[in-house]
Amino acid sequence: MKTYHRVLTIAGSDSGGGAGIQADLKTFAANGCYGMSVITALTAQNTMGVTAIHAVPLDCVAAQIEAVLSDIGADAVKIGMLFSPDLIRTVAQGLKKFNPPAIVLDPVMVAQSGDTLLQSEAVDALKKELIPLVDLITPNIPEAAVLLDRDLPNNAAIAQAAVELATLGRGDVLIKGGHLENGDSDDCLYLGREQRTVIFPGKRIITRNNHGTGCTLSSAIAAFLAKGKDMEEAVRRAKIYITEAIRAGAGYTIGRGHGPVHHFFDYF
Structure with missing residues (x-):
C-alpha cells in the first residue's frame, strides 16, 4: 500500500482564501502532500483587511491536535497564527505529547494589510513556550525585530539576528527579505x-x-521536509515555489486590495 507525505497546519482561517489555513492546504496539495488542519482562529478577512477575529476555544484546539496526530500522524507540522499566550501554550503541550519529526513556525504578527494578528503579551510566550520546540522559524524582518526588540537596518544586522534567534530554539532560522529596501528579496537562512x-x-x-x-x-518548506529533504534543500525548493507563485499570481485580479499568489501555477 502506498502512503502520503502528511503535513499538518496549525493556524487561523482566512475567509478570503489567500492566507492562513486555506493557503497552507493549497500549498501542501500543490507540492504533493496530504494536508490536515488545526484551526486556531476564525478571521473575517478579504483582500482589503481583517475585520474580525474569533479565537477557537482552547479545548477545541487541543482536541483537533489530538484527533489528527493520534490517528493520522504527521511527517511535518507548520504553525501559523496563534493569537494569545494561552493558545501558544496549548499548542506547545500538544506538540510535546506527539513530538512530530519536523516543525516549522511562521510567527505571524501582522497581516499584509497592517492588521495586528498577535496580542503583544503573546510574544514572550512564543519565545519561551514554542520556539524551543521547533526546527525552523520563518520571521520576516519586522517580526524578527519584534522578537529581538531592536531594528534590523541592513543585511549584516539581519544575518546577526538570525544567529541570535537560533539560540532561542533547537534549530534553524529563516529571515525573509521581502521588507528589504534595496529592491531585492534575499532570504537569510x-x-x-x-x-x-x-x-x-x-x-x-x-x-x-x-x-x-x-x-x-513556510508551508512549502514543511511540505519538502515531509518529503524527506534536508533543511537547506527544503528552503531552496520552497523559495523557488513561492517566487513562481508570486510571478504567476501577478497577472490576475481578485478583490480590491492585496490579492493572493497563484498556488497552482503548475497546473493551470
Whole structure:
C-alpha cells in the first residue's frame, strides 16, 4: 500500500482564501502532500483587511491536535497564527505529547494589510513556550525585530539576528527579505546545528498580489521536509515555489486590495 507525505497546519482561517489555513492546504496539495488542519482562529478577512477575529476555544484546539496526530500522524507540522499566550501554550503541550519529526513556525504578527494578528503579551510566550520546540522559524524582518526588540537596518544586522534567534530554539532560522529596501528579496537562512549562513537571492516582483506569501513559503518548506529533504534543500525548493507563485499570481485580479499568489501555477 502506498502512503502520503502528511503535513499538518496549525493556524487561523482566512475567509478570503489567500492566507492562513486555506493557503497552507493549497500549498501542501500543490507540492504533493496530504494536508490536515488545526484551526486556531476564525478571521473575517478579504483582500482589503481583517475585520474580525474569533479565537477557537482552547479545548477545541487541543482536541483537533489530538484527533489528527493520534490517528493520522504527521511527517511535518507548520504553525501559523496563534493569537494569545494561552493558545501558544496549548499548542506547545500538544506538540510535546506527539513530538512530530519536523516543525516549522511562521510567527505571524501582522497581516499584509497592517492588521495586528498577535496580542503583544503573546510574544514572550512564543519565545519561551514554542520556539524551543521547533526546527525552523520563518520571521520576516519586522517580526524578527519584534522578537529581538531592536531594528534590523541592513543585511549584516539581519544575518546577526538570525544567529541570535537560533539560540532561542533547537534549530534553524529563516529571515525573509521581502521588507528589504534595496529592491531585492534575499532570504537569510542560519543553520544553527551547522553554524552556517546561507543566502537565497531573490529579485523583487512588482505586484500587489502578495497576500499570504509568508504562509505559503513556510508551508512549502514543511511540505519538502515531509518529503524527506534536508533543511537547506527544503528552503531552496520552497523559495523557488513561492517566487513562481508570486510571478504567476501577478497577472490576475481578485478583490480590491492585496490579492493572493497563484498556488497552482503548475497546473493551470
